[in-house]
Amino acid sequence: MLFGLQPVVAVVTSMLLAPVVVSFAPTVRRPLPLTCASATKSNENDEVVPNVRRDVLHLSTSAATIISSLVASSPKPAFAGGNSKSRTVGYEVQHTEAEWSSLLSPTQYFILRQGGTESPYSSILESEERQGIYTCAGCGTSLFDATQKFHSGTGWPSFANIVNDNVEREDVSRIQYQLAGAEVRCKTCGGHLGDVFADGFLFPGTPAIVTGKRYCIDGAALAFVPKDGRGEIDIVMGDTPPPKGARSPMFPG
Numbered sequence: 001m002l003f004g005l006q007p008v009v010a011v012v013t014s015m016l017l018a019p020v021v022v023s024f025a026p027t028v029r030r031p032l033p034l035t036c037a038s039a040t041k042s043n044e045n046d047e048v049v050p051n052v053r054r055d056v057l058h059l060s061t062s063a064a065t066i067i068s069s070l071v072a073s074s075p076k077p078a079f080a081g082g083n084s085k086s087r088t089v090g091y092e093v094q095h096t097e098a099e100w101s102s103l104l105s106p107t108q109y110f111i112l113r114q115g116g117t118e119s120p121y122s123s124i125l126e127s128e129e130r131q132g133i134y135t136c137a138g139c140g141t142s143l144f145d146a147t148q149k150f151h152s153g154t155g156w157p158s159f160a161n162i163v164n165d166n167v168e169r170e171d172v173s174r175i176q177y178q179l180a181g182a183e184v185r186c187k188t189c190g191g192h193l194g195d196v197f198a199d200g201f202l203f204p205g206t207p208a209i210v211t212g213k214r215y216c217i218d219g220a221a222l223a224f225v226p227k228d229g230r231g232e233i234d235i236v237m238g239d240t241p242p243p244k245g246a247r248s249p250m251f252p253g
Contacts, residue, residue, distance in 0.1 A: 087113060087190035093139040094189075104138060107220045107239045112138045112191035115183075116218075120155020123219020125238045131227040133163070137220065137238060139189040141166050144215070146227070150206035152214060157222065157238075159215040160200060160207035167215070169196060184215060193221045 088094050095103065100113050110116040120126075125134070134144040134157070143166050144159040152158035168190075170183035181197040194217040200208030208214050219238035226234050 087185070087192075091190040092188050100138070105220075105237075105239050108137050111218045111221050112136075112186075112189075112193075115192040117194075118156075118218045118220050122155075122241060123157065123222075123238045124236060124240045124242045125157050125219040125222055125224055126155060127242060128157070128224055128236065130224075132229065133225045133227075134159075134217075134222045135225060136186040136189060136191055136193075137223045138191040139186060140223070141186055141188040143167055143186065143193070143222065144217070146224075148207050150203060150208055152203065152208075152216070154216060156194065157217050157219050158208070159217065160211045160213060162215065167193065181216075184217075186221075191221060192218075194218050 148161045168185045168187040181195045200212040222238040224236040
């Protein structure tokens with residue numbers, strides 16, 4: 001997806017190699033609120049948006065800003081459209097699309113099986129802070145531990161690490177991963193979860209500063225099992241909207 005940008009990126013790269021002076025800010029500042037979607041567009045119910053790749057963060061140096069802006073301005077297909085790997089073949093848990101459609105809610109199906117993206121701040125799990133495990137809403141596989149969750153300011157639940165290698169990362173080049181991230185799926189059922197970015201260094205004081213990663217996950221793809229819960233009765237499904245009035249001022253409604 002970066003082929004059309006190669007000539008321009010090459011020019012920017014040559015500029016970086018030239019003897020120019022790049023001014024850096026004297027102090028490290030907390031990053032502004034970030035976004036994961038390149039062009040957030042909600043449906044009429046303001047629940048989900050079309051299949052879009054989440055944007056690379058714009059770094060503070062001018063050169064990095066130029067490159068990331070070029071990447072962000074190009075179309076970014078979701079995993080379902082940008083990767084030919086089947087969501088069914090080779091995975092332990094398999095169902096027909098008709099079965100998945102009956103097993104999942106419309107939002108869960110759109111995200112997990114069609115690679116869609118929910119609107120930011122539309123999941124109750126974005127603000128969840130209790131200890132516990134986040135599992136796949138499609139098959140129940142443990143994916144993220146609450147100790148690795150942090151608030152990234154994007155509007156999507158964010159994690160610094162995964163549980164037992166249970167999350168599969170899209171096979172992309174190192175350059176693409178550094179600039180635009182990579183798609184992530186549940187390793188058991190192939191369900192689309194979101195994207196992982198190599199920008200953990202932007203979040204000091206969080207687990208991401210240790211791993212260098214930010215897993216930007218659609219809340220509706222998850223279910224939260226509280227550590228001190230009473231079993232299924234206390235499981236929180238990620239396609240549940242937050243309480244009325246609890247959404248970010250940036251995304252009212």
